[in-house]
Amino acid sequence: MKMEIPKKAAEIIEELMAKGFEAYAVGGCVRDSVLGRIPEDWDITTSARPEQVKQIFPRTVDTGIEHGTVTVLMDQEMFEVTTYRVDGEYEDHRHPKEVTFTASLEEDLKRRDFTINAMAYNPQTGLVDIFHGMEDLKRQVIRCVGDPGERFDEDALRILRAIRFSAQLGFSIDEATKAAMSERAESLRQVSAERIRVEFVKLLISDHPERIREACVLGITRVIMPEYDAIVGVAQHTPNHIYDVEEHTLIAVKNIAAEPALRLTMLFHDFGKPVVKKTDGDRDIFYRHPEVSAKMCREIMRRLKFDNHTLEKVYRLVKWHGLKYLPNDISVRRALNRVGRDIFEEFIKVQRADISAKNPAVVPKKMRQLSEKEDIYRKILRRGDCFEVKALAVNGKDLIEAGISQGPILGAVLERLVELVIDTPEFNEKEKLLELANQVKSDPTIFNEKEYFFEH
Template identity: 35%
Template structure:
């Protein structure tokens, strides 16, 4: 198979492969960039593998950086953009189920490709678009099958994260997992506990944002992988409800995906949300966003949305809350437009600040000042006062006088 018209991302890299070949070595584009090119999906980066050893690459090109020399990876800088090339290699001795104890550089493309995870990722492509398929990856792409290269148990013992990658690809590509590969996941799921949570989270988040999340989630449940992920062991029923949902297409980003998950798990208390998401090593800004969304979704469900609820959530959380409400089938009205009509949309837009109130209203710095500002803010948001400096200062004075 030859791809006649390569995506433009490949063009600047082709001279790198050509120069390596001119020196008498093999060089190929490999992995996901080849798979996605064949599928017609967008590609964001490219991987290059070569029979040339690192020292030989450095002899061919004038400007290189050793970015992962112990694994055979050298970055070539000769052509403006930096391109990493990795020497064909074999690996052995995966004592931690994550990293090889020993890496051996080889000249054989087949030896290099057979250590990869799935046949659809064990494809190589020459710079002219000729595809090299040594493990029937093209057939599996055509038949929409995720199949381990060789023995699934060996592949998952080499890197247990590959089990999460399998269910993630089932969602991302809307492919089915081949029976032997599926059994390998089911039999070895406990190995996932050997993997850093941060790596698991990346795959799980991508699963939630795939082409068919219900398919990925169903595999995630059926193989019991969920039992070996942070704090999900008691939530099979909630995960099943998500797997049975049919409107995942409205979920467009990670904030919305995690908000849907957290609400499905019925974690509504801020402390519960924080504890759960911290176990997944998620960033504080995402945790704060989800907390705001969950609070607002509860208000939406009760049909008690007012200006203050929208103001406290903020525009980003309002947008996510509307999606979550729609996902679960609750009426949400046009809350984004309602937010746009708020007198102020964040605290910085209030026409007074602490300095104004200290100098012109005679309020001393301290807790009382903060309470007065919060009260003025609520009154402006609820359209009880205009957002006018003079009016707000006079109101602040009256508040203080009344104690």
């Protein structure tokens, strides 16, 4: 078979071969090319030692030279070139204690994780497929190279990678490989949170995020995210639901755009339900579950070392996902004030995905109402209605000049003024607001914030 290799990668392979070395495109780029996908990176493996690669190419970076990897720069593009190697003993289920360079391509391919990632190609030799990766691609199977137990003992992260590849490609996992994954799931505790996070997010934004269920069955989530296991089989006897919490969650995850923050929100949005669940007669009640889910989500994301921006965005979306508001101007302005203009577009997407996973009997009406709310939201933005402090006709300086104290009282007064303007937009005039501010100052409870409510 003939494979199209990008010009710069082909030049590296040709130059290495011209100097008397073997060189191949290897791994994921070969797999994706066979599948008709566009590879993200083109990795190259060679019989040349790192110092020989550095002599051949004028611009290189020692990105992992102790493991044989040199990054070759071709104009603005970068390509990892790695010497054939045999890995030594693995002491931490993640990294080999030492590596030994070899002249054998077969020995190099033998150390790789799955057969579909253990193929190599160059234009002269064609495809090198010692471990029947092509056959497994046709069968749509994820299978370890050699003994699966040994592969996972070498690198425990491969356990999660198997699920991730299964989700990305829509492939099943070979039974022997699955058995070894289940037996060694506990070894994932020795893998860094950052590496777990990267693989987990790739799984979540794949075409088949529902494969998380298989990770649960194999005991993987019990190690990396036990909160997921807690939602399995939790019934929801309410008019809004016919699915248990896990099934509802997986449908909702599948029905939202494959963006990390959105998929994470749908995964976490009901994690609090098992914690707050109460049953009254034949009906289940999940009072205040969004706040509990949000707290759990924050703990999980901190544990997995997510960046603060993503963490806070997901936390807020989870916290407000069940906010009940009516399709009228005042109610939508209140929702905007609570949720925040910056994430309101995502908030609508989250509510739409949540509704899509409810009882089909209630979905059409709820979807119509959400569309009405979305239309009102867009009209509010076009009109420039006030629903937040920065849109008030007065600011903190105005209130200070009017005799309102600085500090917490000042902020509280501004928030109360927003509440009043949300209900009565014509109040958003400087003189009227200063008059109202003095009333609030004398009695801070006079315009108490209205309570918000959540879907159960």
